[in-house]
Structures are given as C-alpha cells and as structure tokens.
Amino acid sequence: MAQKKPLNIGLIGYGFMGRTHSNAYKRVNDFFDLEYRPVLKAVCGRDPAGVQAFADNWGYESVETDWRKVIERKDIDAVDICTPNNTHAEIAIAAAKAGKTILCEKPLAMDLVQGQAMVDAVEKAGVANTVWYNYRRVPAVSLAKKLIDEGRLGRIFHYRAEFLQDWTISSDLPQGGAGLWRLDAAAAGSGVTGDLLAHCIDTALWLNGTINTVSAMTETFIKERKHNLTGKVEPVGIDDACAFLCRFDNGSLGLFESTRYARGHKALYTFEINGEKASIKWDLHDLHRLEFFDHADDSLIRGWHSVHVTDGDMPYMKNWWVPGLQIGYEHTFVHQVADFLADLAAGRSTAPTFRDALVTQAVCDAVLDSAEHKKWETVVPV
Amino acid sequence: MAQKKPLNIGLIGYGFMGRTHSNAYKRVNDFFDLEYRPVLKAVCGRDPAGVQAFADNWGYESVETDWRKVIERKDIDAVDICTPNNTHAEIAIAAAKAGKTILCEKPLAMDLVQGQAMVDAVEKAGVANTVWYNYRRVPAVSLAKKLIDEGRLGRIFHYRAEFLQDWTISSDLPQGGAGLWRLDAAAAGSGVTGDLLAHCIDTALWLNGTINTVSAMTETFIKERKHNLTGKVEPVGIDDACAFLCRFDNGSLGLFESTRYARGHKALYTFEINGEKASIKWDLHDLHRLEFFDHADDSLIRGWHSVHVTDGDMPYMKNWWVPGLQIGYEHTFVHQVADFLADLAAGRSTAPTFRDALVTQAVCDAVLDSAEHKKWETVVPV
Amino acid sequence: MAQKKPLNIGLIGYGFMGRTHSNAYKRVNDFFDLEYRPVLKAVCGRDPAGVQAFADNWGYESVETDWRKVIERKDIDAVDICTPNNTHAEIAIAAAKAGKTILCEKPLAMDLVQGQAMVDAVEKAGVANTVWYNYRRVPAVSLAKKLIDEGRLGRIFHYRAEFLQDWTISSDLPQGGAGLWRLDAAAAGSGVTGDLLAHCIDTALWLNGTINTVSAMTETFIKERKHNLTGKVEPVGIDDACAFLCRFDNGSLGLFESTRYARGHKALYTFEINGEKASIKWDLHDLHRLEFFDHADDSLIRGWHSVHVTDGDMPYMKNWWVPGLQIGYEHTFVHQVADFLADLAAGRSTAPTFRDALVTQAVCDAVLDSAEHKKWETVVPV
Amino acid sequence: MAQKKPLNIGLIGYGFMGRTHSNAYKRVNDFFDLEYRPVLKAVCGRDPAGVQAFADNWGYESVETDWRKVIERKDIDAVDICTPNNTHAEIAIAAAKAGKTILCEKPLAMDLVQGQAMVDAVEKAGVANTVWYNYRRVPAVSLAKKLIDEGRLGRIFHYRAEFLQDWTISSDLPQGGAGLWRLDAAAAGSGVTGDLLAHCIDTALWLNGTINTVSAMTETFIKERKHNLTGKVEPVGIDDACAFLCRFDNGSLGLFESTRYARGHKALYTFEINGEKASIKWDLHDLHRLEFFDHADDSLIRGWHSVHVTDGDMPYMKNWWVPGLQIGYEHTFVHQVADFLADLAAGRSTAPTFRDALVTQAVCDAVLDSAEHKKWETVVPV
Missing domain, CATH: 3.30.360.10 (Dihydrodipicolinate Reductase; domain 2)
Incomplete structure (x- = not known):
C-alpha cells in the first residue's frame, strides 16, 4: 500500500456520522483500487475525554478540541464536517478559505442564504467538495x-x-x-x-x-x-x-x-x-x-x-x-x-x-x- | 326459503357494477341467514338487446328501457342505481319520492349541491338508503x-x-x-x-x-x-x-x-x-x-x-x-x-x-x- | 336461460365440500356461457333434519337419506360424491353401473385396489367422470x-x-x-x-x-x-x-x-x-x-x-x-x-x-x- | 489501542474466505471492546505473486508459500485455515501439535474419520478452536x-x-x-x-x-x-x-x-x-x-x-x-x-x-x- 497517496483526514464531530465516516475511510482501500489512501490524522470534539476515546477506538493519530485548529493544521488535507447543522457554514467557509478539500454532512446548511455562502466559498477556493447524501x-x-x-x-x-x-x-x-x-x-x-x-x-x-x-x-x-x-x-x-x-x-x-x-x-x-x-x-x-x-x-x-x-x-x-x-x-x-x-x-x-x-x-x-x-x-x- | 320476505329489486344500469350487484343479490341468502330475500324483478337499460341479454344471463324477470318505468312499478321495492354519475341525482330523487328503498353507486353525486338534494329527498321520504362504497x-x-x-x-x-x-x-x-x-x-x-x-x-x-x-x-x-x-x-x-x-x-x-x-x-x-x-x-x-x-x-x-x-x-x-x-x-x-x-x-x-x-x-x-x-x-x- | 340443457345433480354428502359444490353449480351459468345448466335436483344425507336444512338453504328440490335412492332415481343425471373417503368406491361403482355421470371428491379411494375398481367401473360404463382436485x-x-x-x-x-x-x-x-x-x-x-x-x-x-x-x-x-x-x-x-x-x-x-x-x-x-x-x-x-x-x-x-x-x-x-x-x-x-x-x-x-x-x-x-x-x-x- | 493483547494471525489460503476473515480481523476492534487485537502477521498461498498481492491489499506483514512454515513460525499465535477441504485435516493436526489456536473453515473435514482425528488433535493439544459456520x-x-x-x-x-x-x-x-x-x-x-x-x-x-x-x-x-x-x-x-x-x-x-x-x-x-x-x-x-x-x-x-x-x-x-x-x-x-x-x-x-x-x-x-x-x-x- 506504500505507493498510494495519503489523504490526511481531519474529522470534526465524532457522533454517529463520525463513526460511519471513520469506518468508510478505514475500509475503502481494502475493497476499492484507488490512487489515494485516507489517513486518520485528526479528530476534533469539544469534550477532551470523549474525543480521545473516539480517537483511541478508531485509530486517529491526534485529537483537537477546537475545529479552527484542524483547519489551521498543515498536515490536514481534507476536512470532514460531522457537527450539528448550525455549524456547517462557518466551518466549511473557513476550511474552503484554508484550501482544504471538504466533505460535509447533510443538510448543507441552516437555510439557502447560508448554503449559498458555502457554495460561493468552495467555488471561489476551487476545493473539491461533497455532501454526504449517502x-x-x-x-x-x-x-x-x-x-x-x-x-x-x-x-x-x-x-x-x-x-x-x-x-x-x-x-x-x-x-x-x-x-x-x-x-x-x-x-x-x-x-x-x-x-x-x-x-x-x-x-x-x-x-x-x-x-x-x-x-x-x-x-x-x-x-x-x-x-x-x-x-x-x-x-x-x-x-x-x-x-x-x-x-x-x-x-x-x-x-x-x-x-x-x-x-x-x-x-x-x-x-x-x-x-x-x-x-x-x-x-x-x-x-x-x-x-x-x-x-x-x-x-x-x-x-x-x-x-x-x-x-x-x-x-x-x-x-x-x-x-x-x-x-x-x-x-x-x-x-x-x-x-x-x-x-x-x-x-x-x-x-x-x-x-x-x-x-x-x-x-x-x-x-x-x-x-x-x-x-x-x-x-x-x- | 319460502318463509323469507321478498325484496323486489329494480336495477338501473347493467355495466360492471350491475354485474357485481346482481351477483350479490343472488348469493347473499346462500351464505347469510336473513329475513329478506332479494328478487331480481327488473333490470333497466337504454339498449333493448343489451339489457335483455343481461336479464337472460342473470335471471331478471323483466326488462325496462326507461328508468322512470322502474320507479313507477308497484312491484319494485328497491331501486339500485348503477348508471353514470351524472344521472344519480335525478333517479335517486325520483325513487325517493316514489318511496323506494335506494342503493346508489358511488360517488353519490356530481357535486355537493346535487348530493345535498339527494340527501334531503331520502330523508324527507324516510326511505332506507345506502351507497356502494364496498x-x-x-x-x-x-x-x-x-x-x-x-x-x-x-x-x-x-x-x-x-x-x-x-x-x-x-x-x-x-x-x-x-x-x-x-x-x-x-x-x-x-x-x-x-x-x-x-x-x-x-x-x-x-x-x-x-x-x-x-x-x-x-x-x-x-x-x-x-x-x-x-x-x-x-x-x-x-x-x-x-x-x-x-x-x-x-x-x-x-x-x-x-x-x-x-x-x-x-x-x-x-x-x-x-x-x-x-x-x-x-x-x-x-x-x-x-x-x-x-x-x-x-x-x-x-x-x-x-x-x-x-x-x-x-x-x-x-x-x-x-x-x-x-x-x-x-x-x-x-x-x-x-x-x-x-x-x-x-x-x-x-x-x-x-x-x-x-x-x-x-x-x-x-x-x-x-x-x-x-x-x-x-x-x-x- | 330456457334454452340451456338441464343437468340434474344428485349431491351425496352435504358437509364442507357439499357447500363448495352447490355454490359452484348455482353460479357457473352466471359467468360462463355453457350448453348445460346444473339443476339442484336432490341432496342426500343420513340425518333427515340436517339434509333438509341444507336443501332449504341451497335450494335443492328434494332430499334423500339413502344414497342408493339417488342412484336409482331416473331424474338424476349426475352424482356428486362428497362423503367420507371410505364410501367413495361403493357409491361410485353403483353410480357408474346406473349410467350416471360422476363427480367424486378426492382422494379417489382408500387405496389403489379400490381405486382401480372404480376406474374399471366408469370406463366400462362409459360415463363422464372427474375428481375434485380443485x-x-x-x-x-x-x-x-x-x-x-x-x-x-x-x-x-x-x-x-x-x-x-x-x-x-x-x-x-x-x-x-x-x-x-x-x-x-x-x-x-x-x-x-x-x-x-x-x-x-x-x-x-x-x-x-x-x-x-x-x-x-x-x-x-x-x-x-x-x-x-x-x-x-x-x-x-x-x-x-x-x-x-x-x-x-x-x-x-x-x-x-x-x-x-x-x-x-x-x-x-x-x-x-x-x-x-x-x-x-x-x-x-x-x-x-x-x-x-x-x-x-x-x-x-x-x-x-x-x-x-x-x-x-x-x-x-x-x-x-x-x-x-x-x-x-x-x-x-x-x-x-x-x-x-x-x-x-x-x-x-x-x-x-x-x-x-x-x-x-x-x-x-x-x-x-x-x-x-x-x-x-x-x-x-x- | 496499545493496551490490547495482540493475537498474531497466520492465514492459510486467500480465496473468498480469506477475504471475509481478513476483513473480520481488521474491523472487529473498531466495533467490539475486546482484550485481544488480531494482527495480520502472515498469509500463505502457493502462488507467490497472488499471495503477495493479497497481502498488499489487506496489509499482511509477511507472506509464505508453504503452510508448514506458518505453523513453524513462533510469531504466529493463531492459524486460520481457508484452504480446500481436502487439506483441513493435515494442516489442523499439525497446527494443533504446534500449539496454535485454530480457526478452520467448514466443513471440518472430508469425512468423519478425518474429522475425529482433528478433534483428537485439538483436544489433546488443548488449543482453542472454532469452525467458521458463520x-x-x-x-x-x-x-x-x-x-x-x-x-x-x-x-x-x-x-x-x-x-x-x-x-x-x-x-x-x-x-x-x-x-x-x-x-x-x-x-x-x-x-x-x-x-x-x-x-x-x-x-x-x-x-x-x-x-x-x-x-x-x-x-x-x-x-x-x-x-x-x-x-x-x-x-x-x-x-x-x-x-x-x-x-x-x-x-x-x-x-x-x-x-x-x-x-x-x-x-x-x-x-x-x-x-x-x-x-x-x-x-x-x-x-x-x-x-x-x-x-x-x-x-x-x-x-x-x-x-x-x-x-x-x-x-x-x-x-x-x-x-x-x-x-x-x-x-x-x-x-x-x-x-x-x-x-x-x-x-x-x-x-x-x-x-x-x-x-x-x-x-x-x-x-x-x-x-x-x-x-x-x-x-x-x-
């Protein structure tokens, strides 16, 4: 697997969707022949003990308790937003500005205005993006x-x-x-x-x-x-x-x-x-x-x-x-x-x-x- | 079966619903213990040959080609209306005035106004009535x-x-x-x-x-x-x-x-x-x-x-x-x-x-x- | 319906199968265009009151309490055997000898020997026959x-x-x-x-x-x-x-x-x-x-x-x-x-x-x- | 996950069942809280290229082309037998003798005699064993x-x-x-x-x-x-x-x-x-x-x-x-x-x-x- 390109994931939020996404990242290369390989680089949550337990369970290399840190980190390629809906826009727009690839949980936003701002941000930044309508x-x-x-x-x-x-x-x-x-x-x-x-x-x-x-x-x-x-x-x-x-x-x-x-x-x-x-x-x-x-x-x-x-x-x-x-x-x-x-x-x-x-x-x-x-x-x- | 009270049926219309009703009248006493026994007294339709063939098939005693005749007949106890919707009101109101028991196909009427007139008619006449929402x-x-x-x-x-x-x-x-x-x-x-x-x-x-x-x-x-x-x-x-x-x-x-x-x-x-x-x-x-x-x-x-x-x-x-x-x-x-x-x-x-x-x-x-x-x-x- | 040929039925046994057959005889001409018309001529059972009640319910013209009488009657064309299995052979063979058309409930017989005798009887007599594997x-x-x-x-x-x-x-x-x-x-x-x-x-x-x-x-x-x-x-x-x-x-x-x-x-x-x-x-x-x-x-x-x-x-x-x-x-x-x-x-x-x-x-x-x-x-x- | 006890797996055979077992080993700790953690230590197959590709795909640390080598290795705790049925007995008996824990694909053996020998071997050796009737x-x-x-x-x-x-x-x-x-x-x-x-x-x-x-x-x-x-x-x-x-x-x-x-x-x-x-x-x-x-x-x-x-x-x-x-x-x-x-x-x-x-x-x-x-x-x- 050494020849695959790593894609360093920063997961924000570690609830139910955090589990489904982590599982997907860990399994995808076993079953699909891909150029990229996701790496569980960091997971972020406000409760230090909770996020650490999640990281231990799933094998994340590090934890953060402030999502801004994830976005600032140079070793994060892709930001995965699994937080409640009212935080999607702020995180996604910041991530786009930081040039991160973004995977965002659904629904995209709280409303159309917020959503439009998010679309503008990713399109302006030219970052790859997807929404988890699985x-x-x-x-x-x-x-x-x-x-x-x-x-x-x-x-x-x-x-x-x-x-x-x-x-x-x-x-x-x-x-x-x-x-x-x-x-x-x-x-x-x-x-x-x-x-x-x-x-x-x-x-x-x-x-x-x-x-x-x-x-x-x-x-x-x-x-x-x-x-x-x-x-x-x-x-x-x-x-x-x-x-x-x-x-x-x-x-x-x-x-x-x-x-x-x-x-x-x-x-x-x-x-x-x-x-x-x-x-x-x-x-x-x-x-x-x-x-x-x-x-x-x-x-x-x-x-x-x-x-x-x-x-x-x-x-x-x-x-x-x-x-x-x-x-x-x-x-x-x-x-x-x-x-x-x-x-x-x-x-x-x-x-x-x-x-x-x-x-x-x-x-x-x-x-x-x-x-x-x-x-x-x-x-x-x- | 001699002891059962006959209920003389006058069926108006002999399409698909005419068949389902005729079958019901013929079979009901074989399976249900009832005081009344329906008698297939008359069937009515505008096409003389068509209605006669239907009568022959199902065993109706007589045929009519004008529904008013059915309503006028003294030997008819119950009028069963199986005609297109636009004729329900006129037939039902006439039948009610003639004191007939009425069984009417659904929907009741073309609209609420017509339907209200039908309800008024049967309630004024005090005749038993039902609609075939089967x-x-x-x-x-x-x-x-x-x-x-x-x-x-x-x-x-x-x-x-x-x-x-x-x-x-x-x-x-x-x-x-x-x-x-x-x-x-x-x-x-x-x-x-x-x-x-x-x-x-x-x-x-x-x-x-x-x-x-x-x-x-x-x-x-x-x-x-x-x-x-x-x-x-x-x-x-x-x-x-x-x-x-x-x-x-x-x-x-x-x-x-x-x-x-x-x-x-x-x-x-x-x-x-x-x-x-x-x-x-x-x-x-x-x-x-x-x-x-x-x-x-x-x-x-x-x-x-x-x-x-x-x-x-x-x-x-x-x-x-x-x-x-x-x-x-x-x-x-x-x-x-x-x-x-x-x-x-x-x-x-x-x-x-x-x-x-x-x-x-x-x-x-x-x-x-x-x-x-x-x-x-x-x-x-x- | 006057032009249809009557087929006079003699039903022997009036249990559950007696009901299903009687219903079939009464309904068939309403739905199928056929040369013959079954007539419920006689029903036979050992209990006089029971068989009379059944006849009244279904409209049989007469009752018998001995199946041999049914077979002897000249006004019976077809014998329908709805009795318990141990009586099929004797009744069917007698009916065949009397030249009756036979409709027999299943299974045909108590065993192969009995069944063979029944087949021999109907084939020798040349009577139409069927078994109710419905x-x-x-x-x-x-x-x-x-x-x-x-x-x-x-x-x-x-x-x-x-x-x-x-x-x-x-x-x-x-x-x-x-x-x-x-x-x-x-x-x-x-x-x-x-x-x-x-x-x-x-x-x-x-x-x-x-x-x-x-x-x-x-x-x-x-x-x-x-x-x-x-x-x-x-x-x-x-x-x-x-x-x-x-x-x-x-x-x-x-x-x-x-x-x-x-x-x-x-x-x-x-x-x-x-x-x-x-x-x-x-x-x-x-x-x-x-x-x-x-x-x-x-x-x-x-x-x-x-x-x-x-x-x-x-x-x-x-x-x-x-x-x-x-x-x-x-x-x-x-x-x-x-x-x-x-x-x-x-x-x-x-x-x-x-x-x-x-x-x-x-x-x-x-x-x-x-x-x-x-x-x-x-x-x-x- | 550092505190979990490693259980070093030696997988013999890498066909369809090799895939299902490898997946199970890799995923089990993400979902179940267990004292042990399986480690994909070695996979064995006769075709060097084939087995290496499998190892690369699933992350096995090493490959072998002779199952006896797997059993001889001190760093293997558990032998998983995924080979055709005619080889189960020989491999399992050898593994038991070597004191390995054994997981064997079904059916156990080619026949009862062979199976009995396998049971005798694991029971004599006192090794944990299971058969994959999943x-x-x-x-x-x-x-x-x-x-x-x-x-x-x-x-x-x-x-x-x-x-x-x-x-x-x-x-x-x-x-x-x-x-x-x-x-x-x-x-x-x-x-x-x-x-x-x-x-x-x-x-x-x-x-x-x-x-x-x-x-x-x-x-x-x-x-x-x-x-x-x-x-x-x-x-x-x-x-x-x-x-x-x-x-x-x-x-x-x-x-x-x-x-x-x-x-x-x-x-x-x-x-x-x-x-x-x-x-x-x-x-x-x-x-x-x-x-x-x-x-x-x-x-x-x-x-x-x-x-x-x-x-x-x-x-x-x-x-x-x-x-x-x-x-x-x-x-x-x-x-x-x-x-x-x-x-x-x-x-x-x-x-x-x-x-x-x-x-x-x-x-x-x-x-x-x-x-x-x-x-x-x-x-x-x-």
Missing part, C-alpha cells in the same frame, strides 16, 4: 439511476417518497445536547425536513430532475420537551412531521412525506417512480431489492421484478462478495469515499457537491415556507 | 375498523392512502360511451377523484373521522382523446391524477393520492394509519392481509403482524369457508347486501348512507376546488 | 401449467411442494364423526397424505409428469384422541404429518411435505419448480400471485416477477371482474364445473378423471408403504 | 436461538431448511482449480452436502438438537465437465443437489434440501421451525428479518411478526449503527471473531468448536451414505 450509493438506488438514464421508464408521471421513523413518539424524550440535537431547532434548523426529507429530495433531484413548486404542511405533535442544555421544559421548535406535494420540471407529480411518529418504522426510506414504460420501487428496510415493473414484458409473465441487487454487474457489487450476499447501510459511505477519492485523482468534486446540495436546500426552504404560509411556493432557482 | 366490507378493512374502535391504536398521527391504476396510459384509449364514461367529464364529473379517491376518503372518514382542510393538485396527462359519442378528438376534462394533503379533526395528518398512470398497479388501493400505540396497513392486491404493528409487543418479537384475515372470528368470515381460504372482491358487495337486508329488517339505513356519502362528496369538492385554485380549502361541513 | 383451477396454477407447456422452464431440475396446516395441534380435539372424520383412519384411510399431499401430488403429476420412486416418513404426534363415535379415548390411526423425497420420470428431484402441526399456517399450499431456463413459485395464501423467474431477462432487471394473475388474458379471468380484482378459493370449483359442463357437451371426461386420480392414489399408496417399511418404494404404474 | 451469527439467527432457549416455541414438530443456488447450471462451467475447487470431488469431498447443507445442519443441530436418522437422495445433473487441472473433460464426482428427510432426537421431523440448480436463487438459505406454541422463519436473502408466529397473540391480531432485527437489544446490534439500519453478510465473520477473542480471553473455545463441527460431519456422512445405498441411515454418535 443513500444515492446504495447499489439498488444507483441501479435505479442507471435504469432511468438508459431511458427505460420513458415519460415520468409520478414520483413519491417517504422517510418514516418512530423514535420520538414518547413525550419523555428530551431535546438538545449530544445525540438529541436533531430535536433542537437552534442546532438543527428544522426537524424531519432537513434530517429526512432532505435525503428524499436529494435522491429525487438526482433521479427525476428539478422541482418547481411545492405545497407543504408540517406538524409538531409534542409541543414541549425538557431541554438538555437548559434543564427546563421548553417549546419544541422543529417539525415532527412534514409532507408536501410538488411539481417537477419534467411534468411529473411528486408526493413526499416524513415523520418520526410512524409507529412500526425505524428508518423506512422508500421511493417509487411511475413512468410510461416502466416503474421502480425501493425500500431501505430491504435495501438490496429494487422492484422493477416493465410494461414490455410478455403479458403472461408481466409483474414487478424483485431484483436482488448483488451480482457483480450491479453498481459497486463486484468490489464486495459474491452474488446473493448482502452488504449494508455502512457501505454507502464506503462507496462515497471511493468515488470521492477517484474523483479527487481526476481533479473533480463528487456529486452531490455543495452546489447540488444547495438545490436540495432550496427545496427544503420552499417546503418550510409553504408550510408556514399555508400556500404553494416556488422553489428559488440556484 | 371496500369498507373487505373483512380486513372491517377488522381495521374494529381494532381502531377498540382503542388499540391510541392517538392517531398519520393517515395515508393511495389508489393506483394504470389503465389509461395509452393515448389511443378513447373517452365516453359504454365502458369509458369514466373518462368523460360530462358523465363522470371528475376523474380519479370521484372514481378512486372517493373510496379512499370514505374509508378514511369511517376509520379516522372528519377531514377539515385540504391542499390538492390534479393533472391531466393526456390532454385530448377521441370521444366515442362525437367521434371527434376532444379535450379531456377529467383529472387523470389527484393528490392531496389534509388535516383531520383528530389532529392527524393525511396524505392521499390517486392516478390511472401508475404503471404496474391495476387496482392498488392501500392505506396506512399510524397511532401512538399501534399502526395498521392494508392493500387491495392482497386483500385478506391486515398488517398490524403493536408497540406493546415484547421487544424481541416486535414487528408487523401479517394477519391472514380468514378465521371464523374475523368480520364476515364465519359465513364463508374455513380458515386459510380466501374470498375475493365480489364478496364485499355480498356483505353490503347482507348488512342492508339485516338493517332493513331492523328499520334502519345501512352505512355509508346518502348522508355519509355526502361528507365524502364535500371532501371531493374541496379537493377539486383546492386543485383549481391552488390553495388550501376548508371542507364544507354537512 | 387447485388445478386456481388461475395462477393454470397459468403455471400453460407456461410449462409452452416450454418456458426448459429441463426441470427440482419440484417441491408443501401443504401446511395447524388445526389439530390441540390434544383436546376429538376424532371421528361429522366434521372430524378426517382424523378417523377408518373413514379417511390416511391423514394428511390423502387429504393434503394428494392435492400436491395431483398438481405435480399434472405439471411435472410421472413420479417413479419415493422415500417417505410419517408421524402421528398425538397418539390418542377421544373418538366421537365411541365416546372413548382411542389410538389415532392417521398420519399427522408426512414428508417424502421422490424422483420424477423427467429426471427432476421432488420434495413434498404436509402436516397439520405447522403453527402459523392455515392452508399453506405452496409449490416451486426450478427449470434450466426459468422457475415458478405459487402460494395458496396469496393465490392470485404467480412468481416467475426468467433467466433470459436482461441481467440488470432480472428477478422474480410477481405476476398478479387478474388480467383478462389469464386463465378463467375474462369471465370474472376487471384487472386487479381478485377472486377466491370457491371459484376453483366453479371453474371445474364450467370445464366439466363444456367437456360433457363435447362428449368427454374432465381432467383429472378417475384414471388421472388413480395415479395420484398410486403415489399416495407408495408413500404410505415407504413410511411404514422405512425404505424407497417404486410407484405402481397404472 | 450463519449462526446473523443477528436474526442468534435471535432465533435465544427465543428457542427461552422456551417460546414449546414442543417442536417440524424443522425444514433449504440452501438454494443457481450458479452451476451451465454445462460450460469447468471444475477444479482456483475458485472452482468446490466442483472437484477430490478437493471438496462432496458437492452441496459439504458446502451448503453443512451450514443448514450446523444451524439445525444448534437450534433443534441431535439428528438420529436420515434418508437422502443426491443427483449430479451435469455428468461431465472440463477439469481445469487436467484440461480434459472428466466425470463430475460431486453431488449437484441433495435432499434428505430426518428425525431429530426431540421427536420432530426434519426436511433439508440443497442445490446449485435452483434458477432464481443465489444464496437462498432458509429455515423454518414449527413448535406447539410458536413458529420461526428466516431467509438469508432478507437476512435482517426474523418471522415469528406466536399462537398466544390475541386472535384478531394473530399473524406472523416480521421482526426487523436492528434494535440495540438484538444480538450484536448495539455494536453497530442505529435501529432500522442494516448490516450484511460480512458481519457474521466479525461477530465470530469477536466471540472468539472474548472466549480466548476467558480461556475457552468458541462454538461451533471442532467437536461441534464433527457432529455436523457425522450427519453429512450419514446423508451421503444414505443417498449412495438408497436406505435410511443412523447418524454415528460422536
């Missing part, structure tokens, strides 16, 4: 993209997506602080819209193109929760659930829904696309299946194909095991790192870039505006 | 109602329903006339909203209560089709697809969608309800299954229960075969006739009554208004 | 036959079938008498072998040809049960479960299993066939689906097709409703009557004939012999 | 074990398992040599029996106890294939398919089948267990689901529970991600290494040990004997 790289989802690009669906009539969870139904669950910042509007910006729908929107934009207009509704079912940072019961500022109608530029109709109050679903991200010639369905709880209906099939055997996406000719699968054997959630991050490193060697950013993620941000903003004003909103073009 | 009486759907009424779901957060078909995707399909009046706005009033969403709304009102406000969008994908009645290519006036967001009076959020452009789905009516304690899912393509998630289950075995609704303690099932053996679509009509005859003996109308169906009409009207005006609409209380 | 006429199963006959599977490697129930697990369940004669070896001959595996074998012979050799095991899990006819606890003589390996004449391997002790399955009849080019799966609990895997599919969309067998070009389906709408268990009997009446008009018997059913009997006998002697047995050719 | 450690399979051990199923009536593949249907596929030794009887000993059924048997013995007697059949569908080692078309000596009936010591009946000729199935390992109180089903193609039917459920909601085994209280899952997010095939090996290292620290071997695997070998031998002699065989007690 679900594009589930092999079955990548296969969907391929089938659509080959024109197999024809004219698209419908796109629908859901992201259903059930982990915040209990009113005893507090908001804020480590592990629960996603319930704190100040840190997260929004609730399910930025956390879950943003994934659905990213995939939809990738698979089905521009969204023009939206009509949304949101709800906060539990109005008050104890706040971990203040110790007091405080109003809940996030959306517990959000659903919206939309129209795509290609003339198709969209329906999106997300909630953390769908009893029985842990992380049920699903989408379905209906085209004139064929339809596609996918479901994160059975992530290796792509359901495909082909109207061209002989009528006696026409029905949804349940494609178990594990053969070697399927996206990413020749790098793993043998047909029939599954990979899991974590591999989507490995795939994104693999693509990122290959793109880096080729001198380009990896989709979804900051600019791609800005379009998702624009849709999210329009959705939240629509819900607030109870009317259709046009998505701001970016 | 899906309530799929055993699994009736079971859902029972589970909800027992309080097993707790506070409801979400209701979502779809009715997806794919039979009008071809632009070669004409509109209008026998078998295709559902594509002709003059005869049908609306497209999928009155034909398919009306079913979803009827079930939702039954299971989840009042809908207060809606935001909808509709689309007509094929803008012109040959019209069978004029022989000319004419604009298509119906909605090919319709989706809407709504808020229920119980605080839950609703999402509804219907289309005839969902390649791969023939008659996929599905609904899902998420409650604090439990969730329910159902699907017409596997109509004997009710999926039930019970949060109270021991965590090691907690998961969606796939309930095969065939045991003798399930709604309607003791009247049929043995556990494990399925019934089908047509049986929903038999169940409605069975309930109707039992209610008749008890001196009451059978839900959904005209008044129940008027509420569905109000939601449909609000949905179409919302789509036209591109804004949230309040459902008119009825 | 599952052949589930539309999805008929479709499987069609696909195989078209050569779509290629060389067959494997055939496997199961019929799993769970209704006799309680040791409190008695044996013998009305409704429970299937647990009484004297009346039933065998347990699951004749009751359930016989269905699996009939389908397998139809779809995959001759079975040459078998190795079986049986088990009686509950050794003693109260006997309803004697009132005493008596040994259980039937097989509660039976499984066997076999070799088909076409070189494929077979695996069959049946039990009434599979907790969670009410009537789970499944089969799967693996061919060189394609495979097929079917499941009675979702009876409208045929799963089809076609190796010729483009590799990116290759997967099991879930064919919802409801379109008009599917076997029997043009006679029922519209695409997407399901029929059920009872319709298999309607289909068999429809085919029987069409064949009768054409002067031939309807498969499975007595002779076809004799082959199934030979396999059942070999299976029971193999289990008893704990060795491979050759199926006696018939 | 499917025990799919979280859903471990959950099945837990539910059974808690007595949730009650008396067991039935156990059935299948392992279906379709990768050898083409007659153009050669036998023998790298990647294809599993088709070469000299290297593999048997075909699907040792390769696939051995997994089914291991799980069955673990979940359901001793198998007493078997009746089997095998088939070789393609009788001759080109041999890669000789270049000539030679008879195929392995079983392409094998099925067997068996009786367990607990009175339940077993049915097992495996084949590489089941078109449509890549690696479909399934099992189902029917108990008096509950039943369990599992399927490797959807490996995170455990289907559980609980007869104690209230009858209105009684049905198979589809348990998505991802919550933190499920076996192994607290070490991975969050509820709803899946792991894959490769993690079974990580789990086995984690358990192995924990057991090593506690001074014991990890099940399945060589002795456990010997019982599986005894069943495999009885199965092959039964197929050859076409009669029931008693499994030799070990």
